[in-house]
Amino acid sequence: MPLISRMYYLCALGFLIAGVLVGLHMSISHDHSAVGAHAHINLLGWVTMAIFGTYHALNPDGAARRLARVQFYTYTFGVVLMTPSLYLLVTGNPALEPIVAVASIIVFIGVLMFGLIVLRDGRKSRADIPRIRTDPVG
């Protein structure tokens, strides 16, 4: 497994633990006000990071490129900044809204960079397909 996949899976696991803890806290306290944070910790953290990690494991050629590393740090930084501030925002700290907004834009940039990785890999796979000769032989 490429290093970047392992890094994504380790981060995803951290978010799964945090997301499940917030879910358990909501269930036990019967206070569901943190549902937005719970959903995004699990979906931007655990689910999307695991999908990114799996993508790189399936496309190991692109996984070693600089763009893959920059995308990992951008996306992960965005989610690490966004999720705790979103938790605090939805549990009664409206002052954190600008941080959530900036973090969301960083997450979005990470998503666009992932799009670029997928497009680049697609172009490379097409270039790797051997050309079929169409001119008459002999």
Ligand code: HEM
């Ligand atoms: C033991 C683990 C978990 C517990 C105890 C838990 C608990 C909860 C609770 C209490 C709610 C609020 C329901 C409501 O107010 O309508 C909720 C919502 C939600 N949970 Fe979890 N959860 C867990 C794991 C997960 C995981 C692993 C994911 C994603 C992979 C997830 C995704 C969601 C989503 C997307 C919502 C929002 C659903 C909606 O918009 O109605 N949860 N969860």
Ligand code: HEM
């Ligand atoms: C930077 C990226 C994102 C932003 C800024 C964002 C923003 C939002 C907002 C404003 C809401 C409404 C919250 C409310 O009504 O309380 C919401 C709800 C939701 N989003 Fe996102 N979202 C993002 C990414 C995603 C992704 C990638 C997923 C799934 C993979 C997702 C799944 C959900 C779900 C399931 C809900 C309903 C949760 C609930 O009941 O509060 N979001 N999102």
